[in-house]
Amino acid sequence: MAKYLKIEIPGTLLAAAVLLLMVVGIAGNAAATIVGETGTSFNLVARTGNIITSDGDSFLMWGYGLESGTSMQYPGPTLILQEGQTITVTLKNELPAAAGNVSIVFPGQIVTASGGAQGLLTREAVPGSANAVTYTFVAKEPGTYMYHSGTRPDLQVEMGLVGAIIIRPKLGAKYAYNHANTRFDREFLYLLTEMDPRIHRAIAFGQYNLVDTSNYFATNWFINGRNFPDVMQANYVATLPNQPYNCQPRMLPGETVLLRFIGGGRDPHPMHEHGNDFSVLAVDGRMLQSAPGKGADLAWMANTIRVLPGQTVDVTWTWTGAGIGWDIYGHLPGQQLAPGEDPADHAKPFPVVIPPRDELTFGQFYSGSPFLGGMGELPTGHPGFNAYGGFFYMWHSHTEKELTSNDIWPGGLVSFMIVEPPGTPIP
Amino acid sequence: MLKIKCLVAGFMAAALCLVLVGTSSAVVYNLRAEATTVTMPDGTVIPVWGYALDSAPGAGDGQIMVPGPLLTVPLDETDTTLTINLTNKLPRPTSIDIVGQVMTNNLGPVWTDGLSDSVISSGFRPPDNYTARMRSFAHETSPNGTQTYEWTNVRPGSYIYKSGTNPAMQVAMGLYGGLIGGSRYSKEVILFFSEIDPVINNAVANGNYGPGLPVSSLIDYHPKYFLINGKAYPALQPLIAGHANQNILLRFFNAGLETHVPTLLNMPHMSIVAEDGIRFRYPKRQVTIELVAGKTVDAVLQQPHAQGQFSLYDRRLNLTNAGSATPGGMLTALQIQEPLVLVPTYQLLLLD
Numbered sequence: 094m095a096k097y098l099k100i101e102i103p104g105t106l107l108a109a110a111v112l113l114l115m116v117v118g119i120a121g122n123a124a125a126t127i128v129g130e131t132g133t134s135f136n137l138v139a140r141t142g143n144i145i146t147s148d149g150d151s152f153l154m155w156g157y158g159l160e161s162g163t164s165m166q167y168p169g170p171t172l173i174l175q176e177g178q179t180i181t182v183t184l185k186n187e188l189p190a191a192a193g194n195v196s197i198v199f200p201g202q203i204v205t206a207s208g209g210a211q212g213l214l215t216r217e218a219v220p221g222s223a224n225a226v227t228y229t230f231v232a233k234e235p236g237t238y239m240y241h242s243g244t245r246p247d248l249q250v251e252m253g254l255v256g257a258i259i260i261r262p263k264l265g266a267k268y269a270y271n272h273a274n275t276r277f278d279r280e281f282l283y284l285l286t287e288m289d290p291r292i293h294r295a296i297a298f299g300q301y302n303l304v305d306t307s308n309y310f311a312t313n314w315f316i317n318g319r320n321f322p323d324v325m326q327a328n329y330v331a332t333l334p335n336q337p338y339n340c341q342p343r344m345l346p347g348e349t350v351l352l353r354f355i356g357g358g359r360d361p362h363p364m365h366e367h368g369n370d371f372s373v374l375a376v377d378g379r380m381l382q383s384a385p386g387k388g389a390d391l392a393w394m395a396n397t398i399r400v401l402p403g404q405t406v407d408v409t410w411t412w413t414g415a416g417i418g419w420d421i422y423g424h425l426p427g428q429q430l431a432p433g434e435d436p437a438d439h440a441k442p443f444p445v446v447i448p449p450r451d452e453l454t455f456g457q458f459y460s461g462s463p464f465l466g467g468m469g470e471l472p473t474g475h476p477g478f479n480a481y482g483g484f485f486y487m488w489h490s491h492t493e494k495e496l497t498s499n500d501i502w503p504g505g506l507v508s509f510m511i512v513e514p515p516g517t518p519i520p
Numbered sequence: 521m522l523k524i525k526c527l528v529a530g531f532m533a534a535a536l537c538l539v540l541v542g543t544s545s546a547v548v549y550n551l552r553a554e555a556t557t558v559t560m561p562d563g564t565v566i567p568v569w570g571y572a573l574d575s576a577p578g579a580g581d582g583q584i585m586v587p588g589p590l591l592t593v594p595l596d597e598t599d600t601t602l603t604i605n606l607t608n609k610l611p612r613p614t615s616i617d618i619v620g621q622v623m624t625n626n627l628g629p630v631w632t633d634g635l636s637d638s639v640i641s642s643g644f645r646p647p648d649n650y651t652a653r654m655r656s657f658a659h660e661t662s663p664n665g666t667q668t669y670e671w672t673n674v675r676p677g678s679y680i681y682k683s684g685t686n687p688a689m690q691v692a693m694g695l696y697g698g699l700i701g702g703s704r705y706s707k708e709v710i711l712f713f714s715e716i717d718p719v720i721n722n723a724v725a726n727g728n729y730g731p732g733l734p735v736s737s738l739i740d741y742h743p744k745y746f747l748i749n750g751k752a753y754p755a756l757q758p759l760i761a762g763h764a765n766q767n768i769l770l771r772f773f774n775a776g777l778e779t780h781v782p783t784l785l786n787m788p789h790m791s792i793v794a795e796d797g798i799r800f801r802y803p804k805r806q807v808t809i810e811l812v813a814g815k816t817v818d819a820v821l822q823q824p825h826a827q828g829q830f831s832l833y834d835r836r837l838n839l840t841n842a843g844s845a846t847p848g849g850m851l852t853a854l855q856i857q858e859p860l861v862l863v864p865t866y867q868l869l870l871l872d
Contacts, residue, residue, distance in 0.1 A: 233788070247839040250837060305843030376806050377805070377808060383802050402835050403783050404810075
């Protein structure tokens with residue numbers, strides 16, 4: 094078989110397959126969690142830097158970085174806060190002088206700003222690392238929020254000055270809000286942005302006069318600052334030094350996951366989940382409740398959520414295999430249920446006679462077995478991205494052109510939820 | 521005739537003033553549609569079509585505006601009818617259409633033969649004619665003519681009136697305005713969003729718009745100016761909204777062709793109580809408002825926490841005037857005044 098492959102696959106394709114392997118790594122091992130900065134005091138600096146897109150390009154960005162570091166990041170640090178705490182964020186401006194002032198606004202928070210210079214929407218940090226502006230607010234209401242530049246935001250948000258805020262409720266870290274029906278087992282961040290590369294090229298060449306944000310036309314789309322398949326890489330991977338955050342949802346059957354969507358750019362994105370419907374819990378950090386204390390009793394079900402620019406949406410999703418019509422574990426009659434298994438389909442046979450291997454096309458996420466946790470024989474050259482025999486569900490934008498990175502497919506707003514078999518270690 | 525009613529709830533300071541236009545007779549407005557120009561903050565002069573409120577049909581004494589004058593129908597016990605006498609000083613036929621309100625004397629729609637401007641039918645598609653095209657939702661007012669449009673059972677809430685004739689072009693030219701059914705609330709703010717693509721407007725004004733002409737349609741509509749209440753920043757001054765301990769009603773309208781996302785900074789959230797003039801069973805609490813084309817949204821700011829200016833902008837970041845590097849577009853501020861000494865105890869009557 095190996096000899097067959099060597100004969101039939103042109104060298105360039107083989108190289109591309111190897112490159113994809115390097116880019117994706119072993120997806121099934123990437124950490125599935127929200128990472129960021131915790132505390133009550135954050136010292137940020139606006140800096141320039143470059144990011145890498147999945148089509149192999151790179152772009153000049155302006156981004157928020159930690160003052161303790163030396164670079165910017167895209168998106169800015171995810172600030173993970175506790176309800177009720179008083180938060181202080183300082184900002185210094187190390188952007189080139191031509192970029193002008195820079196600032197932060199915190200939609201949904203009541204902010205007091207001091208230092209720096211008065212700008213249009215808030216106080217701004219003037220160029221020069223000695224001059225900081227300080228923003229303070231009380232993290233009053235739990236939920237999902239964002240922050241972004243309030244200085245010429247039509248340019249500066251596009252250049253990368255945007256980040257996520259999570260305020261954890263007093264009820265506990267495994268709750269989205271202060272109500273028992275907002276409990277989750279795992280949570281994932283979907284900060285959605287897009288890019289018009291012409292603007293970044295113009296800025297990179299110092300041709301600020303060529304920037305016309307009224308002609309905005311995005312051709313690149315990002316989840317947490319990365320395109321597919323880079324979103325499936327590990328957090329803080331060294332090959333993406335200014336794009337620290339992944340988006341790799343993983344879970345065990347029967348768990349409830351919380352997805353925190355943030356519209357960080359300027360276009361709406363209809364995000365669609367395969368595998369099951371989800372429940373929309375909250376918008377803009379407010380539970381969908383009929384009255385205080387009711388929890389998210391007005392939550393509604395959908396399989397596509399339109400994420401507006403400037404808006405946040407929290408949804409919960411679960412999966413047990415219910416309704417699939419066959420036993421996903423391949424149990425025989427009399428065998429015990431697996432943890433989280435839906436009993437209705439227990440011991441129901443797989444409805445398809447699996448053809449011989451030579452008559453199959455193997456997707457890169459196929460484990461070689463149709464059963465959860467099953468690991469079958471794979472042909473030589475298969476990348477083996479499915480480390481534990483999980484089920485991969487594509488979660489993506491339903492504006493299908495956004496599944497590209499500058500016209501290269503696949504890219505853009507795609508990731509995969511991996512439902513792993515019971516017992517799989519998920520960091 | 522202007523009449524002011526005040527309902528007193530508990531304290532004199534809590535008076536809820538309802539400004540009503542007209543008395544026991546049906547509300548009649550004499551609108552005139554006419555071409556004019558608007559000047560953008562960068563000095564660009566753009567031809568537009570707008571509406572004026574005249575004292576009598578054809579009087580010509582009102583000022584042409586974009587958006588057109590705000591119309592109200594108080595909807596008291598004897599008064600649920602709206603009559604608009606439309607005088608047309610445009611070079612093309614035009615009409616009035618209100619999405620969400622049922623016109624009760626509509627003699628349209630108006631059909632052409634699909635090849636020219638020749639009108640071949642009104643009120644129905646000609647039998648067995650599959651090439652006829654509808655030009656107008658309602659009966660038309662010819663150039664220099666006057667026609668009457670009537671709604672006998674006006675519904676409460678916020679609505680948009682606009683041209684019902686070739687609306688793709690005529691609405692883009694500026695023929696739109698706000699209509700409020702029911703009493704106006706004394707502490708309310710009108711936020712009317714729209715856009716201008718000067719290429720379209722200049723083509724229409726110069727006779728270059730239409731089939732076979734340099735600009736054939738709105739297929740290449742790319743707005744360059746983004747307006748609230750007809751103005752782009754910095755021409756738009758902060759809007760007086762009310763006092764810090766009052767409930768303030770924000771009425772959002774979008775007569776543009778694009779989705780906008782009004783966002784209010786330094787406020788916890790707004791309570792969205794109605795869309796398209798239809799009340800929600802429960803308010804939606806959001807920082808952002810999805811204001812799609814042709815939509816109205818009513819939102820309440822519940823007793824703002826402080827006085828001062830609060831920036832309101834389009835989070836789709838249409839914050840430029842034709843690509844200018846200086847701030848522009850859909851950006852304004854709400855001016856919240858000092859708290860009243862006595863806290864009002866009323867609710868928003870029109871929203872109950």
